Amino acid sequence: MHRLFLPAPLSGASLALNEQALRHVRALRLREGDEVAVFNGEGGQWRARLLPAQRVELLEFDPVERELGREVELAVGMPANERMDWLVEKATELGAAALAPLMSTRGVLRLQGERAQRRLAHWRGVAIAACEQCGRNRLPQLREVATLQAWLHALPPAAGQARCLLAAPRGDTAPVQAFASWAAALEPAQPVLALSGPEGGLDEAEIDAALSAGFVPLSLGRRTLRAETAPLALLAALAALGGPPA
Numbered sequence: 194m195h196r197l198f199l200p201a202p203l204s205g206a207s208l209a210l211n212e213q214a215l216r217h218v219r220a221l222r223l224r225e226g227d228e229v230a231v232f233n234g235e236g237g238q239w240r241a242r243l244l245p246a247q248r249v250e251l252l253e254f255d256p257v258e259r260e261l262g263r264e265v266e267l268a269v270g271m272p273a274n275e276r277m278d279w280l281v282e283k284a285t286e287l288g289a290a291a292l293a294p295l296m297s298t299r300g301v302l303r304l305q306g307e308r309a310q311r312r313l314a315h316w317r318g319v320a321i322a323a324c325e326q327c328g329r330n331r332l333p334q335l336r337e338v339a340t341l342q343a344w345l346h347a348l349p350p351a352a353g354q355a356r357c358l359l360a361a362p363r364g365d366t367a368p369v370q371a372f373a374s375w376a377a378a379l380e381p382a383q384p385v386l387a388l389s390g391p392e393g394g395l396d397e398a399e400i401d402a403a404l405s406a407g408f409v410p411l412s413l414g415r416r417t418l419r420a421e422t423a424p425l426a427l428l429a430a431l432a433a434l435g436g437p438p439a
Contacts, residue, residue: 196230197210202233228243238330259330265431266385272391281316294339299393313335360389369410
C-alpha cells in the first residue's frame with residue numbers, strides 16, 4: 194500500500210490533500226478509489242481511500258509503530274553537498290529519533306539565518322520521503338543548525354540519561370573502547386547520543402570539549418569511515434542490538 198504524509202491532525206471523515214501529497218499521488222498515478230496509508234509523523238497510520246476533489250477518506254486507524262527499541266540521536270558535523278541529504282535519508286530509514294546538524298572548525302558547510310532554515314526545510318522533506326518509503330510513522334526531529342560549541346554548552350549535565358559516544362577516538366589522551374564493550378553496558382531502551390565529525394574530523398579542542406561533556410570515544414574498527422558513513426554505521430550497530438521496538 195502506498196503511503197502519504199499529511200501534517201494536519203488526522204481526524205474527521207475526510208481530509209484535503211496538500212500540494213506535496215498531491216504531487217506524490219500524481220507521480221504514483223493513483224486514482225479515485227485507490228487505498229493508501231496516511232500518517233502525520235506522530236505515530237500510527239490510517240488506512241484511507243482517495244476521493245474526488247483532491248481529498249482522502251479515513252477508514253481505519255492502525256497504531257503500528259516501526260521505531261527502534263531505544264531513542265538514538267545523531268549529532269553530526271555536516272558533510273557538504275548532497276552527502277548531508279543522503280545522511281538524513283538513511284538515518285531516517287535506520288530509525289534515528291533526532292538529528293542535530295552541527296558546524297565545526299573543520300567543516301565545510303556553513304549555514305546561518307534564512308539559509309539554515311531553508312536547508313532544514315529541505316532536510317525535513319527528505320526525511321518525510323524516507324518515512325513514506327520505509328514505513329516509519331514518526332518523523333525524526335531535526336534540531337536547529339548550531340555550532341558544536343553551542344550545542345555542547347546547551348546539553349544537560351552528562352547529556353541527561355543518555356549514553357554518549359564519540360565517533361572520533363583519540364587514543365593518546367583517552368582510552369578508546371571497542372563498540373561491543375561499550376554497548377554491553379547499555380540498559381534496555383536506554384537512549385543514546387552519538388557525536389561524529391565532518392570530513393576533516395573534529396579538532397583537538399572539540400574532542401576535549403566532547404570528552405569533558407561526558408562523551409566516550411569509541412572505535413568501530415581499523416578502517417577510516419567517511420563523515421556520512423560513521424554515524425550511520427553507529428546507528429546500524431545500535432539497531433542490531435535489538436530490544437523491544439517502540
